[in-house]
Amino acid sequence: DSGVTQTPKHLITATGQRVTLRCSPRSGDLSVYWYQQSLDQGLQFLIQYYNGEERAKGNILERFSAQQFPDLHSELNLSSLELGDSALYFCASSVTTGLGETQYFGPGTRLLVL
Amino acid sequence: GQSLEQPSEVTAVEGAIVQINCTYQTSGFYGLSWYQQHDGGAPTFLSYNGLDGLEETGRFSSFLSRSDSYGYLLLQELQMKDSASYFCAPYHTSGTYKYIFGTGTRLKVLA
Numbered sequence: 001d002s003g004v005t006q007t008p009k010h011l012i013t014a015t016g017q018r019v020t021l022r023c024s025p026r027s028g029d030l031s032v033y034w035y036q037q038s039l040d041q042g043l044q045f046l047i048q049y050y051n052g053e054e055r056a057k058g059n060i061l062e063r064f065s066a067q068q069f070p071d072l073h074s075e076l077n078l079s080s081l082e083l084g085d086s087a088l089y090f091c092a093s094s095v096t097t098g099l100g101e102t103q104y105f106g107p108g109t110r111l112l113v114l
Numbered sequence: 115g116q117s118l119e120q121p122s123e124v125t126a127v128e129g130a131i132v133q134i135n136c137t138y139q140t141s142g143f144y145g146l147s148w149y150q151q152h153d154g155g156a157p158t159f160l161s162y163n164g165l166d167g168l169e170e171t172g173r174f175s176s177f178l179s180r181s182d183s184y185g186y187l188l189l190q191e192l193q194m195k196d197s198a199s200y201f202c203a204p205y206h207t208s209g210t211y212k213y214i215f216g217t218g219t220r221l222k223v224l225a
Contacts, residue, residue: 002156002158033213035215040217041217042201042215042216042217042218043157043201043215044215045213045214045215048212056212090156090157092157101205101212101213102147102159102162103147103149103157103159103213104159105156105157105158106156107155107156108156
């Protein structure tokens with residue numbers, strides 16, 4: 001157990017719909033990252049938040065948005081869903097030491113768009 | 115630009131030793147991490163190399179050569195449970211994000 005929680009575990013929805021994925025980082029971690037992993041694909045970085053502020057953006061579509069709340073949990077909003085959005089969505093929180101950064105991943109949300 | 119290369123698949127037998135190579139190109143390189151992911155599971159941190167040389171953690175070792183932009187993960191005394199995907203992830207401090215994860219290497223351990 002990494003200490004990072006994600007809900008829901010599974011989500012089935014239809015094209016055109018909107019969903020919200022939720023992530024709670026490990027206690028004390030200020031950074032939250034969102035990743036998308038499609039079948040047999042690597043981890044695609046979407047976006048990072050640090051202490052409520054957007055820190056970095058990756059390959060995130062305009063239909064997707066995220067935010068981090070004062071209690072540090074984060075939500076990823078996916079709208080106008082397409083079949084190709086079906087994937088595993090991971091969030092991770094991180095701790096930075098003098099030797100770099102270790103990311104702790106949540107169990108993921110499996111999204112299926114029909 | 116940024117690039118990351120590692121083999122897509124490696125197969126080995128139980129008890130053997132396997133090495134998964136990783137070459138990368140990125141500006142602002144800081145260190146190299148390795149993550150393991152079992153099918154359907156979340157990636158988990160294995161090791162981090164901030165300096166050149168070998169880091170050993172039990173049956174796993176990781177190596178980094180900054181001058182060659184190259185690293186590898188060495189798995190010894192392979193067990194069936196080591197069957198998973200392994201991602202090398204360069205950590206860099208410039209650009210739009212800090213970690214690059216590629217498509218990983220799928221390791222199959224045969225009995």
